[in-house]
Amino acid sequence: MPVKITMEDLKQKLAGPQYKLTPQRKIVLQIFLDRPSQHLSAEDVHFILKEQKCEIGLATVYRSLELLSDLNILNYLDFGDGCRRYELNDASPNEHQHHHLICVECGKVLEFTDDLLGNLEEKIEDTCKFKIVDHQLKFFGYCEDCQKKRELKS
Missing domain, CATH: 1.10.10.10 (Winged helix-like DNA-binding domain superfamily/Winged helix DNA-binding domain)
Structure with missing residues (x-):
């Protein structure tokens, strides 16, 4: 938070x-x-x-x-x-910091705060003997506005 x-x-x-x-x-x-x-x-x-x-x-x-x-x-x-x-x-x-959702059409950046990678971090730490202190995650796609614009064009 x-x-x-x-x-x-x-x-x-x-x-x-x-x-x-x-x-x-x-x-x-x-x-x-x-x-x-x-x-x-x-x-x-x-x-x-x-x-x-x-x-x-x-x-x-x-x-x-x-x-x-x-x-x-x-x-x-x-x-x-x-x-x-x-x-x-x-x-x-x-x-952890929040994650980012990046629109490849207009460049808008939205923040996503849920951290759903806890189990993955534990597995990586156990398997690789690597202590993770933080991570960054970026998703690239189309924001809601750009999705609507793309639908209108089709």
Whole structure:
């Protein structure tokens, strides 16, 4: 079950001698807090910043996203289309992330939260002597809207 993340939680993750919650990082994080279920690229974040009249360069956005991903504040996502996307990491510790349903027609991404792979993980761990700590699962297909459009064309 996703947990509600606040800016204060994120400040604590960035607390330490190596990292600071710079004004730029705070603004980038706020974009994800305001859009908790969206999967945003660096270009998406930069576009939102420009709409908000924030003068943060694209290179700064990229660096911020990489750092926040390295710190597990954001999850890096690859949906197979060559575009790196990020989402807020809202899973409780020791809990699996949600899965993604990706429409190959319009690119819409839906989230699926049920974790049905527990038995498979146990079998893999027993058979391969491999301790699984997490997994990602992506399904590619057609969303409901695109299915309807395809039916109308036929």
